[in-house]
Amino acid sequence: xxxxxxxxxxxxxFVAVLFLQSFYPIPEDKLKQFLATSNFxxxxxxxxxxxxxxxxxxxWANDDIWFKAYLKDSPIPDCNLYVELLxxxxxxxxxxxxWAQNGLAYGDFxxxxxxxxxxxxxxxxxxxxxxxxxxxxxxKDLVILNIxxxxxxxxxxxxxxxxxxxxxxxxxxxxxxxxNNKIAFKATDQNGKGLNVAGRIVDDKGTELTKIKSQFxxxxxxxxxxxxxxxxxxxxxxxGNIPMTFKLPTPQTEGLSLAINSVDSEVVKxxxxxxxxxxxxxxxxxxxxxxxxxxxxxYRKQITIV
Numbered sequence: 080x081x082x083x084x085x086x087x088x089x090x091x092x093f094v095a096v097l098f099l100q101s102f103y104p105i106p107e108d109k110l111k112q113f114l115a116t117s118n119f120x121x122x123x124x125x126x127x128x129x130x131x132x133x134x135x136x137x138x139w140a141n142d143d144i145w146f147k148a149y150l151k152d153s154p155i156p157d158c159n160l161y162v163e164l165l166x167x168x169x170x171x172x173x174x175x176x177x178w179a180q181n182g183l184a185y186g187d188f189x190x191x192x193x194x195x196x197x198x199x200x201x202x203x204x205x206x207x208x209x210x211x212x213x214x215x216x217x218x219k220d221l222v223i224l225n226i227x228x229x230x231x232x233x234x235x236x237x238x239x240x241x242x243x244x245x246x247x248x249x250x251x252x253x254x255x256x257x258x259n260n261k262i263a264f265k266a267t268d269q270n271g272k273g274l275n276v277a278g279r280i281v282d283d284k285g286t287e288l289t290k291i292k293s294q295f296x297x298x299x300x301x302x303x304x305x306x307x308x309x310x311x312x313x314x315x316x317x318x319g320n321i322p323m324t325f326k327l328p329t330p331q332t333e334g335l336s337l338a339i340n341s342v343d344s345e346v347v348k349x350x351x352x353x354x355x356x357x358x359x360x361x362x363x364x365x366x367x368x369x370x371x372x373x374x375x376x377x378y379r380k381q382i383t384i385v
Contacts, residue, residue: 130217139190149182166195242269273296274297281311336354
């Protein structure tokens with residue numbers, strides 16, 4: 080049983096960093112407890128961020144990689160900063176420790192003249208950040224070239240199907256049947272480099288629903304309204320000459336979906352869609368929409384989907 084969309088408009092000072100955390104079908108006393116806990120955790124365990132500024136986007140063998148590091152929202156502004164250089168297979172080939180003072184650090188990596196050409200990654204973190212998920216570590220891909228190499232990995236080497244990673248990423252994390260879903264996709268090679276994609280989305284009967292094309296570094300999106308009991312696939316050409324087929328996730332028959340659209344610099348439009356099995360209908364209709372900026376709860380609203 081399809082439930083109508085609920086349009087909401089939010090005005091915020093820092094819309095660019097708006098994070099809609101989740102939906103909470105909870106009474107007011109539980110909500111106050113949640114907000115208090117959230118603010119306490121944000122105060123006690125702030126989310127530290129690191130950014131490294133480099134002198135160049137690419138380097139030659141025997142060069143120095145110079146950088147300046149910035150620590151943001153750090154509970155310990157004077158601490159050790161660990162910076163690693165990883166090759167395309169994810170192996171750490173260099174690791175150094177630097178001292179960050181007042182949230183700043185400076186350093187460099189001296190590349191040996193024997194290093195192979197390819198796409199490498201710089202990773203940086205502090206000991207404090209190791210208490211949390213590694214997704215908060217700083218990461219940046221760099222191109223390193225060696226004129227002694229005959230072939231530059233990731234540029235001239237041939238690409239095979241087994242080297243291609245293709246992912247579907249539903250907005251809000253839910254692919255829900257019988258409502259419009261915005262689904263992002265991403266195609267990369269074995270070095271993490273984005274690959275161009277062009278093709279179409281078809282259902283199990285071969286009917287074309289929409290055409291798709293990547294916009295930036297192998298990343299793109301499309302909108303689809305999936306039906307219960309049906310399956311879907313992407314028929315695409317990757318990197319200009321490799322035809323491939325990928326199955327979309329199976330749409331859920333019960334749950335919520337969330338869509339966000341930035342109307343302008345100060346307004347965000349939020350749409351919440353609910354779909355349930357009318358025979359069971361166990362999905363609640365009362366929810367609390369919570370917004371956070373830099374870990375601080377700045378918006379909350381009780382909503383009802385009818």
